[in-house]
Amino acid sequence: MNERHALHRWLGLTLLLALGPAAAVLPARFALLLALPLLAAVHGLRRQAAPLGRRAHLLLSLVCLAGWAWIFQGRWRSAAAVIGFLALVLALKWLERAPQRLQRDTLILLLGACVLGALGAVHHVAAVGLAALGLMVCALVATLAALHGAARPGRMALRLVAGALPLAALLFLLMPRVPGPLWDIGLGVGLPLGLNVPRGSAGLGGEARLQPGGPRSQRLEDGTVLVARFDGYRPPASQLYWRGPVLARFDGRQWLPAAWWGERGRQMAAGHRRAAAWRASVDGRGSPLRYHLRVAAHGQHWLYGLDLPASLPAESYLSRDWQLLSMTPLREESSYTGQAWLDWREREPRLSDADREEALDWPADPQNNPRLRALGRQLAAGAADERVRLARVLAHFDRAHYRLDGKAVAHPGPALYDRFVFDDRAGSADQYAGAFVLLARAAGLPARLVTGYRGGRLMGATDYVLVKQSHAHAWAEVWLSGHGWTRADPADAVSAPRERTPAGSAEPTAGRAPAAPPPAARTPAGPDTPAAHDPWRDALDRWVLHYDAERRDHMLQAIGPLRSAAPLHQGLLLLVGLPALALAAHAAWRRRQQARQAPWRRGWQLLVRRLAAVGLHTEPGDCPSRLLERLQGRPEPWAGVAAPLVRTWIDWHYGEPAPMRLAPGATPATARAIAAGRDWLRQVQRFRPQAFRSVR
């Protein structure tokens, strides 16, 4: 009975730890709901009986279900709701103890715990989650050991997991990182698969308005929005800005496009219908990048040209603010071949007064983020140069300890950006971009908000880049006289060094201006500024949480045989080499253990062998005392050395008690016996009768 309670406790602990990674996703109210089954369980443990009768269990299940439905009202298919439901089901199942199906139920619950932990880990990658998962595996092993009748499951689990850790670490570090998702591999090799975007609101990057810090799509799926194939050079993902809606107006609550956006005719008239028209006014560095882009149907006009488009696909035009737009809404999946300059500058940048006014507009409303406005003015004070002002604005986000948190949801209301910049200090990329634009405007810099997608998933050895909904991004553009519109991405300024890609650390995107970037704009935001960071956390981030293919390649550079091997060969080497290595290590460890545990037996065999070599044979069944008698009858000098050795062995072998024959434990008598045995073994090893003979 007691053992079963131990088993249930371990099982409960496993489930609780499995909830660890998901803790950040679940609302606090959910903890109260989950406490119900836990309280029932504690109650049951105290009574040493099944915690609940069938009726009470049914009632509790209904209450939990109702509570779940209430908490996740209206978003039952969200990730948090799914995780919460699974957690509740597992907790209720845990409560129901059916002794006749103990083995099966325990196994189901353990597997469920793993799935729960995995779902949580998908949504929140953090050190806490890693620790929780590690402990969960320990508890899982302990549960299995308890189920299997181990006397001390916890200790056994620790030993097993500690033994498994090196192997797991090697596998983790050496596993080739296949760029996923797996169903994207088809897209990644150019199979004609349709792009599948979940229906619903397009969200950031797909709408001509932006609610700052609005709720993100928290669904489990993440649709592919764009599939790009590059001819020749494929740039690093962090340099890919897929330009979507440009939002220049802020009405105090949300961002809206420029005033002329709704008037299609005016827009077309003002934009460029022929590529030559704007290619003449733009200085692109090098030859333009060629790419082929598939755009999922979204029902709007944007073609998401790579910043900055150098050519026009058929039936499209480039708006004044560099949006690549289709003549007709994209109601079906479309594709086009485009060109783009990643590095460019305008030859003679000009900003009309109307545009400047719009880009500096700040609705006069006392509730419209007054603190932010004051900060902007303060930053602008004493700095006539626009670039110095830009640098100061960027530096504010770098120095003031902000945290990039893609899941943070801002509560709408007045002075939203004030609250974000001065109080919360954590938010998603679009909040940073919005705050940056407002701050720049307050500092007298014309600025606008650009939304779209940034980056993409590079597909292994192919030329494909897949852009997912989760790559939705917002950044800012600032007007610098003499340079024109200059991109500034405050998300790069705030992101801690650990969140940057290792290779990306060489190229700061913040303030990376088209052509000759203003030096002042780059330096303060540069990631080279050493931040006070815990080196342990940094290492954890780099080697575990955000370990990627790039870092793996860097590491493998150091290992000769793996350097040039293809991924397949690496995988094979891994599959064969690692188990062999593990087996060899285990054999060595085992031999050491045996040598430590059985000195008497080993010594005796050695002694018999050595004596046989000089003509004193012992049959396996012979009594050792007979050997002693024979030794005493021998005239050779080695007989006098061997006799006490044999006597000691006889004393041990027939002595009472013989602690060596017990399983090794921690009793002092055993330890003494082991030490004595090792002593004796050393003496036997030194004893060489043949050496005596040669001396004679």
Place this chain on the structure above:
Amino acid sequence: MRRPRWLQGPQGPRPSRRHLRPTPAGACLLLLVGVLLLMAINEANNLLYALAFLLLSVLGMATLQTALALRGLRLTALEAPPVHAGDTGLLSIRVDAGPRARHGLRLSLAAQAPGPVAAAQPVDDLPAGGSVVLSLRWPAGTRGWQSLPGLQVETTQPLGLARARLRQAAPLQRLVWPRPADAGPQRAAAARARQAAGGQDFSGLSSWQAGDSPRRLHWRAWARGGPPMVKRFDGEAGAEAVRLDWQSVGGDAEQRLSLLTRRLLDIDAARQPWLLQLPGSTPVQGPGSAARLRALARLALHRPGAGRDGAEPT
């Protein structure tokens, strides 16, 4: 189907065989690891990679420990007393732990043993270097020599994720006597009556024969230097020895052997003299435990068609 000779190796079939298989629980966990890896690749999520690889390594370590749990273990079949066909006899086995302590092993006969499956015997808490003698139930087959199909020991220690099995040939044979025919009611009653009536009053001495009980030896006569003599009691010395021969019973060969066995047992239990004469073999004379064993062995090993059976060939 038998393997060709060249595949069997120099010593015929291998003396011991090891199996290592995942249990259903282990297979489920392996499947889960596969799913986790797919999820990890899909999401490019390092936590999932870490979880999957940690589980995989734990699974590997547990499997390794399961495999090692049987290493160095020695099984020796000691003895198996003869038994009647259809009965279940005992087999004593010595288990030597070898270099490590053993827990949670299950010892049984190798699975190919005919007849009902014998229950496994648990081996627990055997310290390193220790040994233990266990008895296994071994169901008897048909009469004659029955060789041990081999011994099997298996374990799912430490976590029940993998099952290691060691099958070891054990060169041991036991004799299976014919199954005694069901005792008819009258015959059994008669035997009881004979047993109750006879055997108490001393009636004389007769010369000693192999198989006679030492308790009946007439020590004084022997001490005087004469040939060994045994005491005879009423109801046996005087009675004519019951002849148990092929013609005294009916049926086919096996039925006859079965009936003869039954009568032999009954008569011997009543300590009446008997004489067993099977076609093609020398007669055996009883009573006495040694004689009974010899006679049972004759019955067990009787070859159908040997000598002049007088029965239809079977």
